[in-house]
Each structure stands twice: as structure tokens, then as C-alpha cells.
Amino acid sequence: MASVLGFSSTIVTSYESRNEPKLCTKFSAKTCSTLCFSWINQHGKKGRKHFQLRSSNGHPLNAVSSHDGLAGSSLAKEDGQPQQIEDSFSFSDSESTGSNLSITVVGASGDLAKKKIFPALFALFYEDWLPENFIVFGYARTKMTDEELRNMISQTLTCRIDKRANCADKMDQFLKRCFYHSGLYDSEDNFLDLDSKLKEREGGRSSNRLFYLSIPPNIFVDVVRCASLKASSKNGWTRVIVEKPFGRDSESSSELTRSLKQYLTEDQIFRIDHYLGKELVENLSVLRFSNLVFEPLWSRNYIRNVQLIFSEDFGTEGRGGYFDNYGIIRDIMQNHLVQILALFAMEPPVSLDAEDIRNEKVKVLRSMKPILLEDVVVGQYKGHSKGGKSYPAYIDDSTVPKGSLTPTFAAAALFIGNARWDGVPFLMKAGKALHTKRAEIRVQFRHVPGNLYKRNFGTDLDKATNELVLRVQPDEAIYLKINNKVPGLGMRLDRSDLNLLYRSRYPREIPDAYERLLLDAIEGERRLFIRSDELDAAWALFTPLLKEIESKKIAPELYPYGSRGPVGAHYLAARHNVRWGDLGGDD
Ligand SMILES: NC(=O)C1=CN([C@@H]2O[C@H](COP(=O)(O)OP(=O)(O)OC[C@H]3O[C@@H](n4cnc5c(N)ncnc54)[C@H](OP(=O)(O)O)[C@@H]3O)[C@@H](O)[C@H]2O)C=CC1
Numbered sequence: 153m154a155s156v157l158g159f160s161s162t163i164v165t166s167y168e169s170r171n172e173p174k175l176c177t178k179f180s181a182k183t184c185s186t187l188c189f190s191w192i193n194q195h196g197k198k199g200r201k202h203f204q205l206r207s208s209n210g211h212p213l214n215a216v217s218s219h220d221g222l223a224g225s226s227l228a229k230e231d232g233q234p235q236q237i238e239d240s241f242s243f244s245d246s247e248s249t250g251s252n253l254s255i256t257v258v259g260a261s262g263d264l265a266k267k268k269i270f271p272a273l274f275a276l277f278y279e280d281w282l283p284e285n286f287i288v289f290g291y292a293r294t295k296m297t298d299e300e301l302r303n304m305i306s307q308t309l310t311c312r313i314d315k316r317a318n319c320a321d322k323m324d325q326f327l328k329r330c331f332y333h334s335g336l337y338d339s340e341d342n343f344l345d346l347d348s349k350l351k352e353r354e355g356g357r358s359s360n361r362l363f364y365l366s367i368p369p370n371i372f373v374d375v376v377r378c379a380s381l382k383a384s385s386k387n388g389w390t391r392v393i394v395e396k397p398f399g400r401d402s403e404s405s406s407e408l409t410r411s412l413k414q415y416l417t418e419d420q421i422f423r424i425d426h427y428l429g430k431e432l433v434e435n436l437s438v439l440r441f442s443n444l445v446f447e448p449l450w451s452r453n454y455i456r457n458v459q460l461i462f463s464e465d466f467g468t469e470g471r472g473g474y475f476d477n478y479g480i481i482r483d484i485m486q487n488h489l490v491q492i493l494a495l496f497a498m499e500p501p502v503s504l505d506a507e508d509i510r511n512e513k514v515k516v517l518r519s520m521k522p523i524l525l526e527d528v529v530v531g532q533y534k535g536h537s538k539g540g541k542s543y544p545a546y547i548d549d550s551t552v553p554k555g556s557l558t559p560t561f562a563a564a565a566l567f568i569g570n571a572r573w574d575g576v577p578f579l580m581k582a583g584k585a586l587h588t589k590r591a592e593i594r595v596q597f598r599h600v601p602g603n604l605y606k607r608n609f610g611t612d613l614d615k616a617t618n619e620l621v622l623r624v625q626p627d628e629a630i631y632l633k634i635n636n637k638v639p640g641l642g643m644r645l646d647r648s649d650l651n652l653l654y655r656s657r658y659p660r661e662i663p664d665a666y667e668r669l670l671l672d673a674i675e676g677e678r679r680l681f682i683r684s685d686e687l688d689a690a691w692a693l694f695t696p697l698l699k700e701i702e703s704k705k706i707a708p709e710l711y712p713y714g715s716r717g718p719v720g721a722h723y724l725a726a727r728h729n730v731r732w733g734d735l736g737g738d739d
């Protein structure tokens with residue numbers, strides 16, 4: 153760790169950008185301002201005369217993107233028109249005026265709030281990432297007191313495995329900052345009451361307000377209208393995190409965007425895709441752009457296929473009602489997998505700034521060739537008994553309509569029609585109720601031309617090509633399959649792994665994706681959030697396919713709960729000369 157004197161030069165050039173504000177929070181506010189001020193002066197970044205939070209891309213934040221040509225964020229005026237305000241958060245503001253951060257979790261009684269959002273907020277608090285003055289409000293229709301909310305939240309809070317000190321104290325301190333307000337999602341009056349409660353807790357300080365919409369999509373617009381008209385900040389920024397699904401197709405997604413933009417500017421909307429907050433997905437660009445060995449190989453010249461694989465070993469039990477309206481292609485492929493694909497395939501961005509990265513991602517999405525029905529396999533799990541235990545079929549769920557054709561599994565071959573990737577199959581596979589839970593990116597390289605060791609491989613030359621695997625979860629790892637000489641006097645080659653196993657190399661708990669994304673939203677860093685044109689391009693890719701599947705009533709291939717999925721997926725891969733890497737048996 154750099155000494156205090158070395159801070160401005162050493163930490164700033166390091167990739168561990170989040171050590172900076174964190175380090176600062178450990179110093180007195182004055183020392184902190186001086187250190188960061190000195191860095192900003194030295195590097196001339198924006199010339200701002202106070203400490204700034206740094207984003208996950210290592211840049212001091214201006215907290216305003218120039219996308220959409222806006223110089224500042226806005227909040228809606230009473231007439232519903234966006235009104236320009238200063239959009240910045242800084243510790244110096246917080247020092248001089250004691251500015252506050254108020255986070256309202258809308259849908260606080262729900263599953264996602266309990267499972268992910270409150271625990272992530274606590275983890276940020278536990279690790280000193282939140283500003284000194286922050287409060288958290290839960291909002292939902294369910295009647296609850298502050299104390300009942302605290303009890304509910306406390307069930308799912310955990311401390312870092314490797315840092316349990318003061319856990320109970322920290323939980324107590326966090327819970328004291330949590331409050332609850334019960335209200336309807338479409339009632340401006342109820343949001344006005346929320347505004348009064350927020351103001352009371354904010355104690356007259358200037359305040360930045362973040363709303364997390366952890367609710368079903370049919371009420372997004374009502375909430376945004378009410379929150380923006382009646383509970384947005386009058387003297388700081390107002391931002392809204394929106395959870396997927398962002399529509400069901402191009403039309404409904406555009407309609408949602410249009411409705412949201414009646415009350416918010418694009419800069420205020422943070423469309424979350426939690427896969428972009430996962431450690432290994434975040435590392436994809438680092439691996440590519442900070443190592444000489446990968447980028448030169450990153451094209452059709454050396455890569456023969458790329459596989460994006462998502463599987464869960466449980467079904468949709470309990471979520472059948474939601475799932476049946478969407479299906480696996482909308483639930484996983486159109487967002488999580490396609491976002492990873494765009495990051496994987498994009499050209500090097502001009503910089504790590506959000507707009508530079510999102511510009512490159514959107515180019516990839518717009519270069520995608522239409523997905524052909526013949527390049528897609530859909531499946532649905534059926535009931536299965538194993539070891540005396542029986543597992544239900546998808547349609548056994550009482551919330552799923554009888555005879556539903558909704559796919560719980562899909563595999564597809566996608567192609568990018570640009571110079572770098574022409575002809576390279578990007579194979580996606582996503583499924584529920586499979587034999588394993590995992591998410592990974594697999595890159596299979598071409599054969600070595602004129603390989604001198606051909607005869608030492610045995611019969612399966614295909615297995616002898618290099619393969620790079622980024623295991624997103626579980627047990628995060630990056631490994632490269634190489635060919636190696638088996639030690640001894642003979643000349644026999646063996647497949648071996650160069651293995652970066654995270655739990656061995658970095659034996660500390662990896663933050664949950666929601667922690668990174670919440671912190672980014674607080675800091676105004678948009679890099680890991682979906683811009684509206686990215687969303688449009690992703691829907692433009694999948695909407696025709698979805699319509700074709702639905703209008704032709706394509707029957708999904710049934711596969712047993714807990715199996716490896718429909719055999720059709722193997723035929724699909726084989727037609728593109730691909731072997732699924734996750735089924736190879738030696739991974
Ligand atoms: N759960 C998960 O793992 C994931 C969820 N998401 C998305 O996040 C959002 C929230 O998810 P989740 O917490 O599971 O959702 P829930 O179904 O649990 O809904 C959240 C809250 O919204 C209110 N609510 C539910 N249904 C309705 C309705 N029909 N009309 C009005 N209010 C309703 C309820 O609160 P009350 O009755 O108290 O008002 C409920 O507690 C959804 O958009 C979901 O698609 C995305 C990824 C993963």
C-alpha cells in the first residue's frame with residue numbers, strides 16, 4: 153500500500169481505483185481533500201477544487217455524462233419537464249454543507265430487495281464506501297413500521313467472511329439509518345409524504361436522492377412519475393435504478409424508455425444488468441486490454457468460436473408467473489449474455505469513460521446479423537425422479553398456464569458481421585433446471601497450422617486446441633487449456649490448465665455484483681449500466697426471433713429436470729463445427 157506521501161502518484165495510476173476514496177475516508181476530511189486536490193491539480197482533471205469520488209474505471213467523477221448533450225442532470229419540474237440542476241457529489245460539499253445521500257428502495261418488501269439490495273447496501277456501509285450522511289428508506293404497499301423493516305432486513309445481512317470484526321455493531325449502526333414508508337406506487341400524495349419524511353431525516357442538508365425500483369415492470373412508470381414529481385431532490389441529484397425486464401420486445405421497450413424520459417433524462421436512468429457487475433465480467437476488458445498476449449489473438453484469425461454459457465440447477469419454482477411471460481431468451485440471453493458478448497467483441501474503446509465503452513458496445517450490437525430460427529434450439533424441463541426424489545416439470549407450477557410453450561432453455565448461434573468477427577460463431581446457451589449452476593465464457597482457438605506434434609495428440613485433434621475459460625461463477629477462475637509434454641522419456645502430449653483460481657490467488661470475499669453497481673450509481677459512473685441505444689440494439693436483435701418463435705408456436709424440446717438440456721443443442725453446435733466446452737468432461 154502506498155504511503156500517504158506517495159498516494160497521489162501511486163494509487164492514481166493503480167487499477168485499484170476504489171482504494172482511493174476508501175483510503176480517503178480513513179483520513180480526516182481535511183487530509184483527504186488535500187490529497188485528492190493535489191492529485192486533481194497535478195493531473196489537471198476537470199480542475200475541480202475539491203475532493204471527488206472516483207469511479208470504478210479509476211477516473212475522478214464529474215458525475216455527469218455528456219450523452220444526450222446534457223451538461224447536467226435534471227429532475228422533473230412540477231409541469232413534468234426536466235429542469236437542469238447541478239449533478240455532482242463531493243465530500244467537500246458534504247463537509248461544508250453536510251450533504252446527504254438518501255436511498256429509497258421501492259418494493260422493499262420484495263425478494264430482490266431482501267436478497268440483494270439491502271445486503272449490498274450494508275456491505276458498502278461495512279466497508280466504508282457510503283458517505284457519512286446517508287439514510288435508506290424502504291417503500292412498498294405492505295404496512296410495516298421502521299422496526300419491522302429493520303427486523304426483516306437484519307435476516308439477510310452478513311458481514312464479510314474475512315472481516316467479521318464489529319459485525320454486530322456495524323449492523324446496528326446500519327439498521328438505525330433504515331426507515332420505512334408505506335404507500336401506493338401510483339399515488340403522488342404518498343410520494344409527497346415520503347418526501348416529507350426524507351426531508352425530516354435529511355435534517356435540512358442538501359441531498360442527493362437515489363431510487364431503486366425493485367418492483368414489477370408494469371408499475372415502473374407510475375413510480376417514476378410520482379417520485380420525480382413529488383420526491384426528487386431540490387438541491388442535489390436524483391437518480392433512478394431500474395431493474396430488468398426493460399420491456400418484452402422493441403416496441404414495449406421503446407415505449408418504456410419514452411415514458412421514463414417524460415420524467416427523467418437519460419443521465420438519471422441507471423438500467424441495471426447485474427451480470428455487468430460480476431467480478432469476472434468486469435475483468436474481461438482488463439484481461440484483453442492490459443495483457444499483450446490476448447488482444448492480438450482476439451479476432452477471427454485465431455478464435456474459432458466463443459461460447460457464453462449460463463445454467464442453473466433449479467427451476468422457476470415460485471417465479472413461474474413472471475417467467476412464463478418472458479422465457480429464458482428474454483430473461484438471460486437478451487440482456488446478460490448479449491451484454492457479455494458486446495464487451496467481449498468490442499473494439500478497444502478510446503478511453504475507459506462510460507460513453508466511450510458504451511459507444512463500442514453498441515457498435516457490436518448493431519453489427520450483429522439477424523438470428524435465424526434454424527440457429528436456435530428451445531427447450532423446456534419436464535419432471536424427473538432421481539434417487540427417490542422427484543423434481544417437478546415447468547408446467548407443474550400452478551402459476552404457469554397449462555400447455556405453456558415458454559422455453560426454459562435456449563441455445564443459439566449468433567454472428568457479428570464485422571471485419572474482426574466475420575464467420576465466428578458466438579454460441580449462447582442458457583437454461584434452468586439443468587445439472588449444474590454455472591456461468592462462463594469460453595473461447596476456443598483455431599488449430600495450430602502445420603502442427604509438428606500432430607501425431608502425439610491421439611485421435612482427437614479437436615480437443616488439442618487452446619481454450620480460454622472465464623468462469624464467472626461459481627468459484628471464479630480464469631484458465632487456459634494448453635498442450636504440454638507429459639514428463640518422461642517418451643513424447644506424449646497432455647492437456648493441462650494454466651489456472652488462475654481466484655480463491656487461491658485472492659483469498660478474500662468477492663463483492664456481490666449489486667455492491668459494485670450500487671456504488672457506481674451513487675458515484676454517477678454509468679459504464680456498467682445500459683444506455684437506451686444499447687437496449688434498442690439488443691431488442692432489435694432478439695425481437696424478430698422471439699416473434700417468429702411465438703407466432704409459429706415452436707414447441708420446446710423437453711429435457712429432464714437436472715439433465716444437460718436438450719440434445720438439439722449438440723446438433724446445433726455440431727452444425728457450426730463446435731463442441732460445447734462445458735460438456736467436454738475435462739474442464
Ligand atoms: N428476484 C430476483 O432475483 C430478480 C428480480 N429482478 C427484477 O427486480 C424486480 C423486483 O423483483 P422481486 O423483488 O423478485 O419482485 P417481487 O415480485 O417480490 O415484487 C417486489 C415488490 O413489489 C410489490 N408488488 C409485487 N407485485 C405487484 C403488483 N402486481 N402490483 C404492485 N406491486 C406489486 C410487492 O410489494 P408490496 O405488495 O408490499 O407493495 C413486492 O414485495 C422485478 O422487476 C424483477 O423482474 C431482476 C433480477 C433478479
Ligand SMILES: O=C1O[C@H](COP(=O)(O)O)[C@@H](O)[C@H](O)[C@H]1O
Pocket residue numbers: 426464483484591
Ligand atoms: O436476472 C436474472 O438472474 C438470475 C441469475 O442471477 P445470478 O446472479 O444468481 O446468476 C436468474 O435466476 C433470474 O432468472 C434472472 O431474472
